[in-house]
Amino acid sequence: MLIRYTPGRTGLAEGLRRAARAVLYLPTACRLARDPGYPWLNAGAVRWLDRHLAPAMVGFEWGAGRSTLFFAARVARLTTIEHKEKWRRRVAHLLARRGVGNVTLRFVPPSDDPGRPGLRPALWRELGYEPHKPEFAAYADVILDIAEASLDFVCIDGRARVACSLNSLPLLRPGGFLVLDNSEWEKYAPIFTAAAGWPRLDFENGVWRTTILRRPGGANG
Template identity: 75%
Template structure:
């Protein structure tokens, strides 16, 4: 059971809920305070990824930050896509300042660019998914610049997460992992439908959930 935060709600019951959330979140906050490169996802998922990643691997992520340094220190190459120019510049400075040279930082701001709908994998047609945020089409389609089976890991922790995840399915190598943070939200149900035949693990801490899928050999995307 997850204890969700409800904006605007007040009263004794909500105060208890907030206190419970803070208590459940404390271990993650402690780990993040100790390690600036500790990613903002569930601890179980972090442990799983730490065991999986290897120096020969290639990774892709939507939403840079702590995870960028976590992934970059464990793989050969990382592609990170950001939609906010101010944050992209800050992240670029920090990467240079820490001597991290294996990250390709890409900028895809929201706008009128239609993206690459003709190149989207068949799962879009199979699920009938219609993007709820068309302004992020180019952002979600950034991974389509790479061929099928390009990445050992794809992390979805930014905007337009369903569109990003659907595109990611075909860019993962067999045995590769797809990571979706905040996966408890009902709006991400199309991802679960699209990857219904893939082995999956859910990691919860009582506040939010991180889900990791493994692409099986022969999976159709």
């Protein structure tokens, strides 16, 4: 069960909810403080990824940061998309300082670029999905250069998560997996509709949820 609070709301009940969330979040805060390469994902998901990532894997992620270091240390190649230039520079500096050479870090800011709607998967039409953040169309569509069934994993912890997910699902190999952080939000429901029938793992800590969806097929599918 996740303990929620409403931003801006005050009162005793809301204060108690915030205090409970702070206590539940404390183990994560300690892990983040100890290790700059510990990803800001649910701890159960991090343990699962640590067991299932392999040196030959190729991955893609939206949202640069701690997860970039985590994935880069465990796989062959990683492409990371970031929409904030200041944060991209910070992560680029960190990768260079650590001598990480297997990450392609790309900056794709919000803009009026319409993206490439003609290349989007049929899932968009099947769901009748219309993007809620058109300024991130090019950001979400940047993955469409990649061939179908060629990625081992995709991690989505950035903006326009539904659009990013719909573009990503056909690009995963059988047995490949999509990592969706903050998956408890109702607005991400179209992702689970699109991946109906995919094995699903939910990892919660009382504050937020990280979900891993695995494409059927493959050795462990």
